[in-house]
Amino acid sequence: MLLNQNQLPILLVLIPLFGAYLAAISVLFKKKINNILSLILLSLSFFLSLLTANHVLTSGDISYHTAGLQPPFAIEIVVDPLSALMTIIITSLSLLTVIYSREFIRKELSDKRESYYYILVLLLTGGLNWFVIAGDIFNMFVGLEILSISSYSLIAIAQNKEAIASAYQYLLMGSIGSSFFLLGTGYLYIMTGTLNFADLAIRIAQLGLFNSEAIFASTAFIVTGLSIKGAIFPLHVWMPDAYSKALAPICALSSGAIIEAAVYALIRITLTVYGIEFITEIVPVKTILLWLAGIAIIIGSLYAISQSNIKRMLAYSSVSQMGYIVMGYGIGTQLGLSAGILHLFNHSIMKACLFFAVGAIAYKTGKTDLYEYEGMGDKMPVTMMFFSLAAISMVGIPPTNGFISKFYLVWASASSTRWIFAAIILVSSLLNAIYFFRIINKAYFGGGHEEASRDEAPYTMLVPIGVLAISCVVFGLAFNIPLSLIEPVAEKLMTLSLII
Amino acid sequence: MSEGPITKDVLVKTVTKILIPPIQLFGLYVIMHGHISPGGGFQGGVIIASSFILYALVFGYREGAHRAKLKIRQFLEPLGPIIFGTIGLICILFSGNFLQYSAIPILANAEIAATAISLVEIGIGITVTAVIFSIFMAMGGRKTDG
Amino acid sequence: MIDIHYIAVILLLSIGFYGILFKRNLIKTIIGLSIIEYAVNLFLITLAYVDGGVAAIYTLAPHENMVFPVPHALVLTSIVIGLATTALMLGLAVNIYQKYDTLDTQFVRRLKE
Numbered sequence: 145m146l147l148n149q150n151q152l153p154i155l156l157v158l159i160p161l162f163g164a165y166l167a168a169i170s171v172l173f174k175k176k177i178n179n180i181l182s183l184i185l186l187s188l189s190f191f192l193s194l195l196t197a198n199h200v201l202t203s204g205d206i207s208y209h210t211a212g213l214q215p216p217f218a219i220e221i222v223v224d225p226l227s228a229l230m231t232i233i234i235t236s237l238s239l240l241t242v243i244y245s246r247e248f249i250r251k252e253l254s255d256k257r258e259s260y261y262y263i264l265v266l267l268l269t270g271g272l273n274w275f276v277i278a279g280d281i282f283n284m285f286v287g288l289e290i291l292s293i294s295s296y297s298l299i300a301i302a303q304n305k306e307a308i309a310s311a312y313q314y315l316l317m318g319s320i321g322s323s324f325f326l327l328g329t330g331y332l333y334i335m336t337g338t339l340n341f342a343d344l345a346i347r348i349a350q351l352g353l354f355n356s357e358a359i360f361a362s363t364a365f366i367v368t369g370l371s372i373k374g375a376i377f378p379l380h381v382w383m384p385d386a387y388s389k390a391l392a393p394i395c396a397l398s399s400g401a402i403i404e405a406a407v408y409a410l411i412r413i414t415l416t417v418y419g420i421e422f423i424t425e426i427v428p429v430k431t432i433l434l435w436l437a438g439i440a441i442i443i444g445s446l447y448a449i450s451q452s453n454i455k456r457m458l459a460y461s462s463v464s465q466m467g468y469i470v471m472g473y474g475i476g477t478q479l480g481l482s483a484g485i486l487h488l489f490n491h492s493i494m495k496a497c498l499f500f501a502v503g504a505i506a507y508k509t510g511k512t513d514l515y516e517y518e519g520m521g522d523k524m525p526v527t528m529m530f531f532s533l534a535a536i537s538m539v540g541i542p543p544t545n546g547f548i549s550k551f552y553l554v555w556a557s558a559s560s561t562r563w564i565f566a567a568i569i570l571v572s573s574l575l576n577a578i579y580f581f582r583i584i585n586k587a588y589f590g591g592g593h594e595e596a597s598r599d600e601a602p603y604t605m606l607v608p609i610g611v612l613a614i615s616c617v618v619f620g621l622a623f624n625i626p627l628s629l630i631e632p633v634a635e636k637l638m639t640l641s642l643i644i
Numbered sequence: 645m646s647e648g649p650i651t652k653d654v655l656v657k658t659v660t661k662i663l664i665p666p667i668q669l670f671g672l673y674v675i676m677h678g679h680i681s682p683g684g685g686f687q688g689g690v691i692i693a694s695s696f697i698l699y700a701l702v703f704g705y706r707e708g709a710h711r712a713k714l715k716i717r718q719f720l721e722p723l724g725p726i727i728f729g730t731i732g733l734i735c736i737l738f739s740g741n742f743l744q745y746s747a748i749p750i751l752a753n754a755e756i757a758a759t760a761i762s763l764v765e766i767g768i769g770i771t772v773t774a775v776i777f778s779i780f781m782a783m784g785g786r787k788t789d790g
Numbered sequence: 791m792i793d794i795h796y797i798a799v800i801l802l803l804s805i806g807f808y809g810i811l812f813k814r815n816l817i818k819t820i821i822g823l824s825i826i827e828y829a830v831n832l833f834l835i836t837l838a839y840v841d842g843g844v845a846a847i848y849t850l851a852p853h854e855n856m857v858f859p860v861p862h863a864l865v866l867t868s869i870v871i872g873l874a875t876t877a878l879m880l881g882l883a884v885n886i887y888q889k890y891d892t893l894d895t896q897f898v899r900r901l902k903e
């Protein structure tokens with residue numbers, strides 16, 4: 145084998161990023177090659193991410209140093225089971241997005257924009273992978289910027305005028321978030337003299353900086369910056385506008401991977417750099433986020449009920465689902481953290497499936513509004529079936545994966561005697577049921593049978609939807625597969641105590 | 645921006661023609677010294693691109709687009725990252741880490757490895773020149789949808 | 791001693807936020823955002839400053855008294871990123887002007903259905 149197993153992490157970043165530039169050159173010589181090229185490259189990265197996960201589980205975390213130097217000087221890449229799980233989510237979703245986009249984009253965009261689209265998807269994947277496996281905070285920032293800039297462009301690439309305006313709004317908020325993140329990085333660097341996550345944690349503890357205002361400021365800036373990127377409740381305002389106008393596959397990728405990655409980074413930075421005691425007792429980040437998450441779950445669901453545009457509704461649903469993830473983190477026990485991250489994994493499957501299905505329906509019929517879905521169950525039975533499966537999963541009915549992670553969340557909040565949050569989850573499941581069953585009801589029992597003739601979406605679109613919908617059930621039964629990657633890290637993060 | 649030259653002033657045109665070579669030379673100097681002194685691909689690339697922008701401003705959009713054609717720019721834009729990535733990948737093929745020059749037998753000597761770093765800087769310089777000029781042309785000449 | 795650089799950073803940040811929050815012209819919001827980015831850059835450079843220190847360049851510096859090199863590397867990267875962001879924003883602003891025939895955010899923000 146050409147490849148040493150230790151080279152896996154850098155290839156996860158390098159293949160999509162390098163591939164993006166390769167695609168930019170090769171499109172000059174052969175038109176329409178980008179779809180195939182990105183398909184090959186992303187399949188390769190998906191395969192590599194599985195290999196990485198296998199390697200991490202069997203022989204421990206990988207720490208990779210570029211240029212053969214040692215860590216404070218080299219760029220360090222750290223892959224532990226959790227970041228391996230994130231790369232699997234990212235590469236699988238972008239692979240499915242590219243498969244899905246083959247027909248979809250050909251209809252929606254001109255040839256020229258189509259080739260740009262695939263380049264941007266590759267860049268986005270590379271940036272995301274870099275973001276989740278970076279071992280120091282500044283490389284995380286660079287990854288964050290690569291993924292943000294490509295996602296702004298991907299939202300603006302849909303040539304309607306609302307998409308451009310909403311991309312502008314997203315860019316404005318996102319850039320402020322990035323600036324905050326960089327400010328926080330500056331504070332951390334000047335107090336500790338390092339940027340590496342492991343070093344930062346050790347030096348903050350050694351130098352006894354837990355009472356320093358600069359560290360408080362860095363916490364505030366980094367948490368706020370990442371909350372903007374992760375659409376955490378009061379800072380979610382860019383998301384509904386952007387998602388309701390962007391192309392459906394981009395919504396799926398963004399909702400399934402980008403905001404998830406930002407929340408993942410929030411969890412990782414706060415727990416590894418600052419440590420659990422610091423964010424619980426000294427700066428109550430966790431408590432604040434917990435209550436915000438509680439509000440987000442209810443408000444997001446209520447907003448979702450009041451929408452008639454389905455993509456907008458799904459965007460508000462994402463606000464409330466991000467609330468679940470943050471709530472699991474905010475509960476602050478190991479069980480809660482595992483539950484939150486498990487929900488992160490499950491949410492990316494369910495929400496991507498829903499966006500894909502809605503996109504397929506819009507592709508075939510041009511219908512985007514709830515009240516136009518009458519008879520859709522007869523018109524596009526397979527798509528609608530997968531949609532319903534994912535919707536049931538969102539509501540949390542067994543044996544789907546949504547049920548498992550909600551069950552874990554309720555269990556976690558009950559076992560730490562925070563009954564109010566258990567109640568919030570149950571109430572919001574009811575609210576979820578209202579807005580999802582409304583659609584299913586409309587599609588299957590809403591009339592319009594006579595005019596309906598079967599007109600199914602093409603196979604390239606059905607396959608990704610089907611794969612995701614079936615994984616909803618598969619991971620509802622085999623939930624120990626993601627948990628086997630999550631639990632060791634959750635345990636490590638929660639027991640990591642450096643306050644001396 | 646208008647299609648034709650924005651000025652008919654001989655003075656401006658002559659001074660521009662005289663100024664452009666020193667600007668580009670300075671840009672090359674900054675690129676080549678990037679690995680050992682202040683400078684580097686990005687800064688030098690911006691300086692060279694500014695000479696192109698000056699040319700397009702004085703002699704008009706069409707003349708600028710003619711001097712640096714869209715096709716050529718599109719080819720040059722991804723070139724730098726590709727050079728960078730290729731060098732990194734070669735290191736991996738020689739069973740070193742990414743960008744570990746010492747893994748490549750020829751580059752074991754530090755002096756020669758410095759040359760390889762210059763190669764990366766030149767690639768970045770080419771990319772930055774092409775990108776900055778393309779951004780300018782895309783904003784300036786909306787008719788061509790660059 | 792009051793460090794005047796940090797006051798400058800705070801002032802620049804406030805000016806930038808003022809531009810973003812209260813100006814209705816898109817170009818002015820872009821200028822505001824750029825000012826915020828440069829405030830952050832100035833902040834990082836100020837952090838790196840050592841009284842009487844020389845630039846951390848291999849050929850010139852005596853080893854004992856250099857400014858911190860790492861923030862300079864961060865600022866270089868952040869300037870490049872800022873260039874990309876600003877270019878993208880201006881591109882979007884040009885597109886918005888073409889589609890809406892205005893740069894006034896009041897007329898652009900009509901997204902709600």
